[in-house]
Amino acid sequence: MAQELLNPTRIPKHIAVIMDGNGRWAKKQGLMRVRGHEKGAKAVRQTVETCAELGVEHLTLYAFSTENWKRPKLEIDTLMRLLVSSLKKELPTLQKNNISLKAVGVLELLPKTAQRELAEVIEATKHNNRMNLTLALSYGSREELITVIKNVANQVKEGTLEIEQIDTEVINQHLYTSYMPDVDLLIRTSGEQRISNFLLWQIAYAELYFTEVLWPDFRKEHLVEAIHNYQDRERRFGKTSEQL
Ligand code: IPE
Ligand code: IPE
Ligand code: MG
Numbered sequence: 001m002a003q004e005l006l007n008p009t010r011i012p013k014h015i016a017v018i019m020d021g022n023g024r025w026a027k028k029q030g031l032m033r034v035r036g037h038e039k040g041a042k043a044v045r046q047t048v049e050t051c052a053e054l055g056v057e058h059l060t061l062y063a064f065s066t067e068n069w070k071r072p073k074l075e076i077d078t079l080m081r082l083l084v085s086s087l088k089k090e091l092p093t094l095q096k097n098n099i100s101l102k103a104v105g106v107l108e109l110l111p112k113t114a115q116r117e118l119a120e121v122i123e124a125t126k127h128n129n130r131m132n133l134t135l136a137l138s139y140g141s142r143e144e145l146i147t148v149i150k151n152v153a154n155q156v157k158e159g160t161l162e163i164e165q166i167d168t169e170v171i172n173q174h175l176y177t178s179y180m181p182d183v184d185l186l187i188r189t190s191g192e193q194r195i196s197n198f199l200l201w202q203i204a205y206a207e208l209y210f211t212e213v214l215w216p217d218f219r220k221e222h223l224v225e226a227i228h229n230y231q232d233r234e235r236r237f238g239k240t241s242e243q244l
Pocket of ligand 2: 018020021062063064065067068192194196221
């Protein structure tokens, strides 16, 4: 699908992607799972560049979940190495496109090299303002919400917050994602139709889009198709059609 078919006034502000299917892609080609992850890194670049070009303000990519720590050590090690090499390689692309990198998740669990590289790229791109690219790494929505609840409870205990003041805005401010708006469009590749502990609070009113395409095969045309599908929908937020 061609980019020209999109309505430029209705580009989602925040797109989140569950990049799934790397392992199955590799298996289909008779390759090791890690090859699928390598190929997936290339799909990331195209998605990032296209989103920036289309005027998406926030792109959040699910790269590694809290549950993914249960995978074989060899696969985890490869994913972490791939993260470090991709960060090094992609810094010029981020600078060229004026994109600011951020990360959400329990980053302390990442290997030190990954933490260091991540911190460097985040620092180097912090003044870029065309788009925020957030990597969800060692991220789980339940872990995030538990952290929010603990922090809010602490404020109540210390007397800096009244229980009656706790509302949507207070929760938003305590989330790892406090700097971004709610998700408008959530895309999951590989045919699985589940959320897998990703941004549970933030997708409350997101439009969900599932595609059979495996992540390593995901190209600009697939992204444009997803946004086109999004633009065809009526977002009512509880109201009636007539009220919109
Ligand atoms: C997504 O691809 C990448 C990560 C979860 C890190 P998978 O590795 O889950 O690929 P499938 O689902 O096994 O095909
Ligand atoms: C979700 O994919 C996490 C990422 C894409 C990083 P998984 O492949 O881990 O999800 P499940 O376990 O099949 O639901
Ligand atoms: Mg998977």
